[in-house]
Amino acid sequence: MNWDHLAEEQAQKFFAAWLILLRRESPALPLKLAGQHRPGHRAIEASDFTNGAYNICSIVTFEDGFRAVVRFPILSRSRFRTEKSRNEISVMIFLAQHTTVPIAEVLGAGRWDCGPYIVTTYIDGTVLSKQLKGLPTTSPDWERAHRSMAQVMLELSKPTFPSIGALELELGKWRVTKRPMTLNMNELVRVGNLPPAEFTKRTFQTAAEYFEELATQHLLHLRYQRNDAVDNEQDCRKKYIARCLFRKIAQGFEAEAGPFHLYCDDFCPSNVLVSEPDLAITGVIDWEFTYVAPNEFLYSAPWWLLLERPEGWDSNLNEFLTHYIPSLHLFLKVLKDCEDGQVQKGTLTDSQRLSDRMARSLESGVFWFCLAARRSFMFDEIYWAFLDEKYFGRLTSLDDRLSLLSQDERDELDGFVQMKMQQVAEERLDEHLDFDQLVDL
Incomplete structure (x- = not known):
């Protein structure tokens, strides 16, 4: 969208x-x-x-x-x-x-x-992404960079928490006491015009609860974004059905139980400072969208391996994979080597390894499920390319999918489409906050 x-x-x-x-x-x-x-x-x-x-x-x-x-x-x-x-x-x-x-x-x-x-x-240092830009993935600098990134990811994976949300120091102990504040929530308000009050304020005891919340955010996004959301009635129906079916997938998704780990939505080479020429990390910045998340987020292959944010990927996601997979293989090789070293030193256990889980995440589809859950503006591309057929079989017509919706969802569809078509015709913006309210938020 x-x-x-x-x-x-x-x-x-x-x-x-x-x-x-x-x-x-x-x-x-x-x-x-x-x-x-x-x-x-x-x-x-x-x-x-x-x-x-x-x-x-x-x-x-x-x-x-x-x-x-x-x-x-x-x-x-x-x-x-x-x-x-x-x-x-x-x-x-x-x-x-x-x-x-x-x-x-x-x-x-x-x-x-x-x-x-x-x-x-x-913190003194050079942004890692600038050091890597334009270099072939066969360059030794890429392997050095992957080693530095892998060490940080392993460190982030070690602390564990019983629930999903934001951290707070409470009575001398670190606890999950607040809702997870995500990069996607920021973007839904900023360029999707979702009312800030629509987001839940609670924490989550299970990953299943949180995945269902993210699926609900996708439906809210489609409902509230008035402009540039749908092209026509058929496009609107397709987007509505996809979000209802994704919620169905989320409700039945066999998520891992806790404890859970820290995850930073924006952790990537653009937020890592390094020394030259060894590319050793001098500092990691921009932790604003960091929270305790479902384990599947941590165990998914990194999205940043090609130095592009997901929204900038080639519109043909299968073609994107032809460039991504060789980079992933290199990263997983380096990550496994880092894990081996830490296991030998006793600073990591075999059960804490990430490399095998990340490798499986593409094969199992967990990578795409988690990316679709976290990225509202590229949800439709991911859903139809990698999730729909996996969960519901080959698509012959959209009416096949309509029969999978609940009765309430089917009853709402026609009225929802009419509402979106009216929004397209009006081409205006709902005002949820004035300048003073925005300053205070």
């Missing part, structure tokens, strides 16, 4: 207005905020802003040469800014305490007039 162009335009307008306010306060603002969280030291210089996908940053230098990063979640690009900032701080503190993953130290956090901010220590 395409982005709602009106929602995207509105998001850009909010971002532009917010950026004017931020620049009006700078460089005094980052200097002040960094100084507040390093008392007794004078901040003397703030760099120009660097703009990421969801955050904008300024590097502040102190008189003694110490450097800190002041990080502002971008209004309208980053939704649920307060919630995700608190979650990210919790994850960073947890990882620093319980893993060997190199993490920036959180110096402090708070709010300025137009939203939250976080101050961390500065």
Whole structure:
């Protein structure tokens, strides 16, 4: 499904207005905020802003040469800014305490007039994806990069938790106390115009419950995105049926029981800093969409092996696989070697290995099921290419699939299609939040 162009335009307008306010306060603002969280030291210089996908940053230098990063979640690009900032701080503190993953130290956090901010220590390094871009997969740099990435993934896999959701330090213990905040939720609000209040606020005791929640989010997405969601009545029926059937698959999916592991939706070479020329990791950044997730997420083959986000993959997913599978084989070889080394040292058990499970995830279809669950805007391509026939047999006509829906789902279909066609004709945007509400969220 395409982005709602009106929602995207509105998001850009909010971002532009917010950026004017931020620049009006700078460089005094980052200097002040960094100084507040390093008392007794004078901040003397703030760099120009660097703009990421969801955050904008300024590097502040102190008189003694110490450097800190002041990080502002971008209004309208980053939704649920307060919630995700608190979650990210919790994850960073947890990882620093319980893993060997190199993490920036959180110096402090708070709010300025137009939203939250976080101050961390500065990590020197080059973005790994830039080092790899354009290199053939036969380059030794790819194997070095895979080794660094594999070590981080193994570290993330070691802590376990009894339920699915976001971490919080409560009475001296790390617990899952809040809903999982995902990258997909951010995008559904940002460019799908889903009302933020539609998302559940609960945690999940089983993976089955959570998979059903993700299937429900896909149906909500189709319902609420008014523009660029459907082409015509037939396309609308097909998308509605696919989401109902995916919910049916989710309800019957034999998910692994807990305990569960940490998973970062956005962990990829673009968020990894390395030294040159050995490509050893100096730091991993951008932990905002990290939560305790179903084990199937962790055990699925990595999506980032071709340095592209899934939405940028070739529209022919079978053709995409011809490029992806050789890279996966190389990564799994390196991952297995890392596992062997850790097992020999006693820092990993055989039951904690990831490589065999990742290899099976493509064959079993778990890779595609999890990707479809987590990526609303490429759901239809994945569903029809890899899931529909696997679960329901060869497709002869859409009416064959209609008979698999519940009576309630079939009764709703005609009215749903009429509603979507009316939305197409109106070509307008529902307003769920004004600027002030968006700032406070």
